[in-house]
Amino acid sequence: MSVGLVSFSVYLLSLDKQIRERFAGARWQLPAQVYASPAELYPGLNIEPQPLRHELGRLGYREVQELQGPGTYVAGKGGLQLQTRAFQFWDANQPSLQLGVKWGEDGNVSEVYDLEAGAPRDIVRLDPMLIGSIYPKQGEDRVLVKLSQVPELMSKGLLAVEDRSFRHHFGISPKGVLRASIANMRAGRVVQGGSTLTQQLVKNFFLNSKQTWGRKINEAFMAVLLEVHYSKDEILEAYLNEVHLGQDGNRAVHGFGLGAQFYFNKPLGELRPYEIALLAGMVKGPSYYNPRRNPKRALERRNLVLDVFRDEGLITEPEHAAAIQMPLGLAGGGSGVERYPAFVELVKRQLKGQYRDEDLVSEGLRIFTTLEPRAQESLEKRIAAALPQLEKTRKMKPETLEASGVVTSVDGGEVLALVGGRDTRYAGFNRALDAKRSIGSLAKPFVYLTALMHPDRFNVQTLLPDEPISLTRAGSKPWTPMNYDRQLHGPQSLANALAQSYNLPTVYLGLQFGAKAVKDTLVAAGYSGNAAPVPSMFLGAVEIAPLEVAQMYATLAANGYQAPLSAIREVQTKDGAPLSRFPIKLRQTLPEGPVYLLNWTLQGVLTRGTARSAYSVLPGDRAYAGKTGTTDDYRDSWFAGFGADRVAVVWVGRDDNKPTGLSGANGALPIWTQVMKDLNARGLDQIPPPDVEEQLVDPASGLKADEGCPGARSVPYVRGNAPQQFAPCASAAESAPMQWLRDIFQ
Incomplete structure (x- = not known):
C-alpha cells in the first residue's frame, strides 16, 4: 500500500509541476498584430459623408440613433457624430472621443469638433484596422483580453451555459454531471456539458481530445491542482483566451478577443447580447456550429443560448425578444481578421533581418503599417470586377486570367495597397512580389530618360527616325524589331514617339547610348535585377515583379528622388514600448530636370497616346502620367502611372504564360483608371524645377x-x-x- 501511495504522490507531483511551470509564465505564444494605417479626420479632408460612413463601417462602427459608447455614430444632415475607440498609437495614447464632423459647401470636411471639451480639433485619428497577424507554425492566433475587459454578459453567460457551479466547485463537479444529464434529457438535445470549465481548460491547454480513461483521469486531477494554485478569476480569464472558436485556413482562432474580431469585426467590449450568445454557443463545437458554413445550425444554437441568458436573469424578456429576431450579424468577407495576406507577406519580408522569427510569433509585437484600407478595397474590387468581364469578352474559360497590383504614395514611398492575385484572401503565391514578367513598353520611358539626360543632343521636340532596323549578333539570328502596328510613320518627335509607343524610334534612341546606359537608368530608378544589357531591353525584354515596377515609377513620380518602398511605420512591444522606427530614406538618384521632361512627355500617353481612353473616366482637368505595356504575343498587359500623390501599377496575364489577346490599353489600363478615380488621385503639379x-x-x-x-x-x-x-x-x-x-x- 505504501508503494502505491508513493507512486500516486509522484504522479500528482509530476502533474503539479506541469501545471505550475506552464501556467506561471508566459502561457501563450502571442502572434504579432498587424494594423493598417489609421484614417484621419481634419478640417479640409476631401471625403464626403457616405465614404466616411463606409470607412466607419469597415472599422466595425455601427450607426445608432444616439451615441451609445465607443464604436458608434449618428448620421445627420450635413454632419455626423461619432465616438471613437481609445487606442494606443505609436506616438501617443488617444482616449475615446465624442466628435462632431461637419461638411462645407465644397464637399470637404469643414469642422471636427470635440463635443465633450466644447472645442475644435485640428486632427483626430480613428483606431486602425487589425488586418492580420504573424502567428506560430502550429497556427494558433489570439488577441489577449483581461477579465476586466470582458462584458459581464459574456463571462456570466458563458458560465450559465458551460459551468453553472464554477464559482463553487473545486475543479470537478459530480453534481454538474448529473444536472447536465437531466437538462439534456428535458431539452431532448445536448444543451449543457458535464465537464467543468476548469476541466475544459486543462484539456485544451495541457492535454488533447482523445476519449480515453487515462486522459480523463489526468484531466480531473489536473483540474483540482489548477484550482489549488490559481483563483477562479485567473482560471476564467485563461479560459476566455484559450478556447477554440474556429478555423481560418491554417490559422486557428483562439479566445473571445480574436473571436469578436474574426466574426464581427469589432472589439469584444462592443458585442451585443445576440453576438455574445453566438460566440458562447460555439464553444460546444466551433466546426459544427460554424456560422459561416452552417448558419441555420448556428442560429438555432445561438437562440438556445439566448434562452439560457433569459432564464438565468442575465437579459430581460424584451432584450431576449429583440435578440431572437436579429440575424447572425457576421462581418462581411468570410475571412475575419486575416484580410490582406498578400500585404502581410510583404510586411513579414521587410521585418526579416530585424527580428527573429520566434519573436514575431511569440512576443505579441504591434506592427503599424502603411496600408490604406480605402486604396486596398478599391484595388481588390476593380481587379475582381474586371477579370471576369475580360474573360467573357475574350471568350476565355472562367478563372483563366490572373492579376496583381500595387498602389504607393508619392511622398515617402509608402505601400498603400497590394494585391497578389484574383483570390485576394489566398495566402499562397504572391504575384505582386514574386511574379517576374516581361514589362514590355514600361521599359521605354527609361530609354527616353537616358536620352533626355543629354539635353545638348535630345529634347522633347527632337525628331527621331521611324525606319527599319536590323541588328546582328554572332551566332544569333538578326534582330529586326517592328512597330506595334507593323507600319512606318515617318520622322517623329521624341514626345510623340513615346506617346504612341513606337518601337523603331525607341530602338534608334537606345542605340545612341547603348544598353548598358539604359540599364544604369533602370537601376537608378529602382531596378535590382541582373538582366543582360542587350538592345531588346529597350522594348521591355526584362522581367520585373509589379512591386519593383512600382518602385521605378515612384522614383519618376517623385521627380527623381527615390524612397525605398516600405510597408511598415512602427514596431512596438505588446505593452506599447517603441522598438523600431522606419524613417523615410530619400535620396536623389535621377536628375530632376530630365525627369520633369519625361513626365511631361508621359502625360501625352494619356492625352493623345496609347492610354487616351483613361480620360473617359478620369477628370479632364487633372494631369496624370503613365505608360502602357504589352509583351510579345499579348502575354502580359501592364499599366504604370501616377498623379501628384498616388502611383499605381497593374498587371494582367496568365500563370501559364500563354497569350491573352490583351494589350496594356485594354487589359490593365481600365483597372488602373478606375482605381485612380476611386482614390480621387490629385493631378500632377505643373511647376517646373529650377533647371x-x-x-x-x-x-x-x-x-x-x-x-x-x-x-x-x-x-x-x-x-x-x-x-x-x-x-x-x-x-x-x-x-x-x-x-x-x-x-x-x-
Missing part, C-alpha cells in the same frame, strides 16, 4: 514661336537648351531684317 525653362514652340518646325504662330504651345527644356531661332511663322522673324538695318545705322 527647366518653358518656351513657346512652333510644332511644325520645332523652333521658337510667338503669337504669330498658330497652334504654338509651351514646351519644357533643360535650361539653356531651348531653341533660340524663331520659326518662319513668328512675327519676330519677319521683323528681324528691319532690326538689323536699324542696328547698322545707329
Whole structure:
C-alpha cells in the first residue's frame, strides 16, 4: 500500500509541476498584430459623408440613433457624430472621443469638433484596422483580453451555459454531471456539458481530445491542482483566451478577443447580447456550429443560448425578444481578421533581418503599417470586377486570367495597397512580389530618360527616325524589331514617339547610348535585377515583379528622388514600448530636370497616346502620367502611372504564360483608371524645377514661336537648351531684317 501511495504522490507531483511551470509564465505564444494605417479626420479632408460612413463601417462602427459608447455614430444632415475607440498609437495614447464632423459647401470636411471639451480639433485619428497577424507554425492566433475587459454578459453567460457551479466547485463537479444529464434529457438535445470549465481548460491547454480513461483521469486531477494554485478569476480569464472558436485556413482562432474580431469585426467590449450568445454557443463545437458554413445550425444554437441568458436573469424578456429576431450579424468577407495576406507577406519580408522569427510569433509585437484600407478595397474590387468581364469578352474559360497590383504614395514611398492575385484572401503565391514578367513598353520611358539626360543632343521636340532596323549578333539570328502596328510613320518627335509607343524610334534612341546606359537608368530608378544589357531591353525584354515596377515609377513620380518602398511605420512591444522606427530614406538618384521632361512627355500617353481612353473616366482637368505595356504575343498587359500623390501599377496575364489577346490599353489600363478615380488621385503639379525653362514652340518646325504662330504651345527644356531661332511663322522673324538695318545705322 505504501508503494502505491508513493507512486500516486509522484504522479500528482509530476502533474503539479506541469501545471505550475506552464501556467506561471508566459502561457501563450502571442502572434504579432498587424494594423493598417489609421484614417484621419481634419478640417479640409476631401471625403464626403457616405465614404466616411463606409470607412466607419469597415472599422466595425455601427450607426445608432444616439451615441451609445465607443464604436458608434449618428448620421445627420450635413454632419455626423461619432465616438471613437481609445487606442494606443505609436506616438501617443488617444482616449475615446465624442466628435462632431461637419461638411462645407465644397464637399470637404469643414469642422471636427470635440463635443465633450466644447472645442475644435485640428486632427483626430480613428483606431486602425487589425488586418492580420504573424502567428506560430502550429497556427494558433489570439488577441489577449483581461477579465476586466470582458462584458459581464459574456463571462456570466458563458458560465450559465458551460459551468453553472464554477464559482463553487473545486475543479470537478459530480453534481454538474448529473444536472447536465437531466437538462439534456428535458431539452431532448445536448444543451449543457458535464465537464467543468476548469476541466475544459486543462484539456485544451495541457492535454488533447482523445476519449480515453487515462486522459480523463489526468484531466480531473489536473483540474483540482489548477484550482489549488490559481483563483477562479485567473482560471476564467485563461479560459476566455484559450478556447477554440474556429478555423481560418491554417490559422486557428483562439479566445473571445480574436473571436469578436474574426466574426464581427469589432472589439469584444462592443458585442451585443445576440453576438455574445453566438460566440458562447460555439464553444460546444466551433466546426459544427460554424456560422459561416452552417448558419441555420448556428442560429438555432445561438437562440438556445439566448434562452439560457433569459432564464438565468442575465437579459430581460424584451432584450431576449429583440435578440431572437436579429440575424447572425457576421462581418462581411468570410475571412475575419486575416484580410490582406498578400500585404502581410510583404510586411513579414521587410521585418526579416530585424527580428527573429520566434519573436514575431511569440512576443505579441504591434506592427503599424502603411496600408490604406480605402486604396486596398478599391484595388481588390476593380481587379475582381474586371477579370471576369475580360474573360467573357475574350471568350476565355472562367478563372483563366490572373492579376496583381500595387498602389504607393508619392511622398515617402509608402505601400498603400497590394494585391497578389484574383483570390485576394489566398495566402499562397504572391504575384505582386514574386511574379517576374516581361514589362514590355514600361521599359521605354527609361530609354527616353537616358536620352533626355543629354539635353545638348535630345529634347522633347527632337525628331527621331521611324525606319527599319536590323541588328546582328554572332551566332544569333538578326534582330529586326517592328512597330506595334507593323507600319512606318515617318520622322517623329521624341514626345510623340513615346506617346504612341513606337518601337523603331525607341530602338534608334537606345542605340545612341547603348544598353548598358539604359540599364544604369533602370537601376537608378529602382531596378535590382541582373538582366543582360542587350538592345531588346529597350522594348521591355526584362522581367520585373509589379512591386519593383512600382518602385521605378515612384522614383519618376517623385521627380527623381527615390524612397525605398516600405510597408511598415512602427514596431512596438505588446505593452506599447517603441522598438523600431522606419524613417523615410530619400535620396536623389535621377536628375530632376530630365525627369520633369519625361513626365511631361508621359502625360501625352494619356492625352493623345496609347492610354487616351483613361480620360473617359478620369477628370479632364487633372494631369496624370503613365505608360502602357504589352509583351510579345499579348502575354502580359501592364499599366504604370501616377498623379501628384498616388502611383499605381497593374498587371494582367496568365500563370501559364500563354497569350491573352490583351494589350496594356485594354487589359490593365481600365483597372488602373478606375482605381485612380476611386482614390480621387490629385493631378500632377505643373511647376517646373529650377533647371527647366518653358518656351513657346512652333510644332511644325520645332523652333521658337510667338503669337504669330498658330497652334504654338509651351514646351519644357533643360535650361539653356531651348531653341533660340524663331520659326518662319513668328512675327519676330519677319521683323528681324528691319532690326538689323536699324542696328547698322545707329
